[in-house]
Amino acid sequence: MTREPARLAAAETVAVELGERGYDILIGPGLIAGAGPELARRFPGARYAIVTDETVAGHHLEPLAASLTDAGLAYSSIVITPGEASKSFEVFGDVVDGVLSARLERGDLLIALGGGVVGDLVGFVAGVVRRGMRFVQVPTTLLAQVDSSVGGKTGINTRHGKNLVGVFHQPSLVLADTGALDTLAPRDFRAGYAEVAKYGLIDDPAFFAWLETHWQEVFAGGAARIQAVATSCRAKAHVVRIDEKETGPRALLNLGHTFGHALEAITGYDGSRLVHGEAVSIGMVLAHDFSVRMNLCSPDDAARARAHLEAIGLPVSPRQVPGGVGTADDLMAAIFQDKKVKRGRLTFILTRGIGQSFIADDVAPDVVRAFLAEQI
Amino acid sequence: MTREPARLAAAETVAVELGERGYDILIGPGLIAGAGPELARRFPGARYAIVTDETVAGHHLEPLAASLTDAGLAYSSIVITPGEASKSFEVFGDVVDGVLSARLERGDLLIALGGGVVGDLVGFVAGVVRRGMRFVQVPTTLLAQVDSSVGGKTGINTRHGKNLVGVFHQPSLVLADTGALDTLAPRDFRAGYAEVAKYGLIDDPAFFAWLETHWQEVFAGGAARIQAVATSCRAKAHVVRIDEKETGPRALLNLGHTFGHALEAITGYDGSRLVHGEAVSIGMVLAHDFSVRMNLCSPDDAARARAHLEAIGLPVSPRQVPGGVGTADDLMAAIFQDKKVKRGRLTFILTRGIGQSFIADDVAPDVVRAFLAEQI
Structure with missing residues (x-):
């Protein structure tokens, strides 16, 4: 042969x-x-x-x-x-x-x-x-x-x-x-897709809209998959170029990751309960909902982000994590353990709408705790 | 108090x-x-x-x-x-x-x-x-x-x-x-002094001449010691500045080190027999003597390098290493293990005289072996 x-x-x-x-x-x-x-x-x-x-x-x-x-x-x-x-x-x-x-x-x-x-x-x-x-x-x-x-x-x-x-x-x-x-197993493909959607949600509303229309083709393979990977890589390459050592704007790539890392830590990094991309999916929805709570983002945009991730089959709430995620205090403790916490101030990636994320480095821990208490 | x-x-x-x-x-x-x-x-x-x-x-x-x-x-x-x-x-x-x-x-x-x-x-x-x-x-x-x-x-x-x-x-x-x-124990001070002398031998004949006159003051402490350390650091800082990642001229700092590393390896890095600075002292003398053999350096300059290191109380020949250093083949095997060997060609730091070292990257192994056989 x-x-x-x-x-x-x-x-x-x-x-x-x-x-x-x-x-x-x-x-x-x-x-x-x-x-x-x-x-x-x-x-x-x-x-x-x-x-x-x-x-x-x-x-x-x-x-x-x-x-x-x-x-x-x-x-x-x-x-x-x-x-x-x-x-x-x-x-x-x-x-x-x-x-x-x-x-x-x-x-x-x-x-x-x-x-x-x-x-x-x-x-x-x-x-x-x-x-x-x-x-x-x-x-x-x-x-x-x-x-x-x-x-x-x-x-x-x-x-x-x-x-x-x-x-x-x-x-x-x-x-x-x-x-x-x-x-790849479908669950692993979906988990990776959360990071693809992330690039749209960070600063590329047109890409997010394209994904809403073409996601099935991305899953199926072929030209749409190549385009989705290339657009994602191009977005990441741009951020890496302007901030190689992650001292500034590269932090935008952490959209959904502060909440996500906390969920992963709480679940003991047990992939049978929650894999990274699933945690990021939930984290991105939380970041949007928290931004709504802070009067930064419209409820409609937050709903749109959630609807797309839900359509993919990704989890969008801590309540969907098998075995639960503990209390709001447990989550806050995990957030404070995260290496992106600097001298006690919380840095989050928040958003003003689809594709309008920004770095907020002065988020009050109490407000986050109160928000999380309602989500779990 | x-x-x-x-x-x-x-x-x-x-x-x-x-x-x-x-x-x-x-x-x-x-x-x-x-x-x-x-x-x-x-x-x-x-x-x-x-x-x-x-x-x-x-x-x-x-x-x-x-x-x-x-x-x-x-x-x-x-x-x-x-x-x-x-x-x-x-x-x-x-x-x-x-x-x-x-x-x-x-x-x-x-x-x-x-x-x-x-x-x-x-x-x-x-x-x-x-x-x-x-x-x-x-x-x-x-x-x-x-x-x-x-x-x-x-x-x-x-x-x-x-x-x-x-x-x-x-x-x-x-x-x-x-x-x-x-x-520091006197032996450790002497060993460090080998690297001080090295900076003179690499490219600073005036510093070497100053050391020949002032070395006792360097050992005693005070202003001469500060000057010797500062001159050495300045020399190293200059080389590091022009070649931070050691892709070129920084290799000059390895004067005496290819032979020296081989001697250290042969003696099993046993500090009771040979410490790094002593190995470098012997290595520098070998580098000068080998350069004389290659008709690159005058016998007088090689003798001068040897005499200064000998005056300090540093060893200047493999024959002074307690327990011996094996055969020329043993030394060659150790040299080939050294990470500065690139695709089988031997790179040595050789010299045209006091303070006139240069990188020779095409030294024939057979010539080195024959030279070493006479030194041990």
């Missing part, structure tokens, strides 16, 4: 303009099976270490490896256990050891093949081995394609919280294979 | 010009006991975690802590085991956990109080906690004052080699207390 010829040309290219740390995001189907020639052209002479997890390896390691072999590229592979628990000091040390054992040098590249866990972990490893190696993100979930694989935030978790240890380290290339998303 | 009033004014300030990552190196006596007001002035509102080792804590933790307390600054302290073995994943994880337990935020600072091990480890911790915190280097050895505390190279060791895991992360301030060097 002959292998299907690799499709080398991406349907879309988004350039992340960061000077000497800039890179391209290629978006389209067939990019995993066609990775070899693309890598050979961009990184002549380099060797590779592919890092992936057991689940993703079952779907995508063989086609990627075959493509590298066909292009004459040397690689080794490191397979970790799937799941958030792998963002640990222990697995971090194991992967560092694996990369050093493979005798990769500074000019060689790591390939992060997988979702956000693999991307965050491998990006951190690449950021510290030999004080910084290049790496390629090959995100295989919608969430990773539109969010975590772009922007250079890497890290692992500790007992004190998520992503508290890591570096800013930009990839040298992102290959977002939109065909790979066909292997 | 009243405490001696702190001396706030440093005798010398060297600015490391790296744009928004730039910082000052203050050099002079009394800087540890006078740290509090300096920190309060530079970093208003910040809290601190002092990281040091048991040996250094005995000499310097109380005066530093008292100075912070007197200035109204909040701090916690973390004390690690002295020695190179602390540059490990395990101690790294412990210090990260200690910093997070102290609930420091992104605007707070770590203080690395100690020699190169503490500085490299704490710099790495600061580079990754919350994706980058600020830190202050307070180097208490001559080696750390003139070399490792300046330039932002941080890291830990793995079973694959030294400093293979780390980041480039510049400190926000360096306090080089030249009075603290009075607590």
Whole structure:
């Protein structure tokens, strides 16, 4: 049997303009099976270490490896256990050891093949081995394609919280294979879609309106999916360009995330109850409703945001979380634990309407507590 | 009993010009006991975690802590085991956990109080906690004052080699207390002096000549010591400014280090046999002698370099290493393990005379092996 010829040309290219740390995001189907020639052209002479997890390896390691072999590229592979628990000091040390054992040098590249866990972990490893190696993100979930694989935030978790240890380290290339998303469970696709909708809600009302009309096509695949991923990546690339180290406007990307992180913490990061994108969906609805309460946003716009996420099949209220989310005080404690709290003042992303989000850095904790008490 | 009033004014300030990552190196006596007001002035509102080792804590933790307390600054302290073995994943994880337990935020600072091990480890911790915190280097050895505390190279060791895991992360301030060097054992002072002499040998013949005349005063303390440390820091700051990430001329700082690292590896990093500065001393003499062999350097200049290091009491030949250094093949194997070997070609820092070093990136391994065989 002959292998299907690799499709080398991406349907879309988004350039992340960061000077000497800039890179391209290629978006389209067939990019995993066609990775070899693309890598050979961009990184002549380099060797590779592919890092992936057991689940993703079952779907995508063989086609990627075959493509590298066909292009004459040397690689080794490191397979970790799937799941958030792998963002640990222990697995971090194991992967560092694996990369050093493979005798990769500074000019060689790591390939992060997988979702956000693999991307965050491998990006951190690449950021510290030999004080910084290049790496390629090959995100295989919608969430990773539109969010975590772009922007250079890497890290692992500790007992004190998520992503508290890591570096800013930009990839040298992102290959977002939109065909790979066909292997996702519907719940995971929906969860990633919450972050797609987020870009509309932040500052792109036209994109939000387009999603309201075309979301079924995004789920089905094809040109609409490519367009949704590309628009999301372009939005994120823009914010990253103007605020690489997250000292200012990049915080807009946290729309729905302060509430969302609190819900995730309360549910013990138990994916059977709540995954990240679901938490963000609820968080975005809360952010809109809270903005209505603050007389910032019209009830109609808040209802429209909620209706779209509900149509997708995403949860839109803390009451939908299996097992509940505790008391308003529990949620406030979790919010105060979040690393975006600065010297006791609460920073939230609030909104004046669809696509009109802004950073509010002086929100009074009491008002938030009273609001949350009504939501749970 | 009243405490001696702190001396706030440093005798010398060297600015490391790296744009928004730039910082000052203050050099002079009394800087540890006078740290509090300096920190309060530079970093208003910040809290601190002092990281040091048991040996250094005995000499310097109380005066530093008292100075912070007197200035109204909040701090916690973390004390690690002295020695190179602390540059490990395990101690790294412990210090990260200690910093997070102290609930420091992104605007707070770590203080690395100690020699190169503490500085490299704490710099790495600061580079990754919350994706980058600020830190202050307070180097208490001559080696750390003139070399490792300046330039932002941080890291830990793995079973694959030294400093293979780390980041480039510049400190926000360096306090080089030249009075603290009075607590050093003579052997450790001599070892640090090898790096001082290195700056003369790299590109500053006038400084080397000054050292030949004034080295006893540098050892005795006072103005000559401040001048020697300041000249060294200024030299290193210049190289770091033009090549922060060590892609080019910064390699000059490795004069004597390719041979030196090989000798350290062969002796198992056993400080009772050979410490880093001693290895560098032997390495620099080998680099000069090898340059004579290659008809690059006059025998007189090589003899002059050797004579000065010998006068200090530093070893100048592999034959002086207790227990020997194995065969030429052993040394070559260690050289090939070194991370400065790129795709099989050997890069050495060679010299055309005192203060005329240059990067030679095409040295033939066979010639080196033959030379080394005569030296051991």
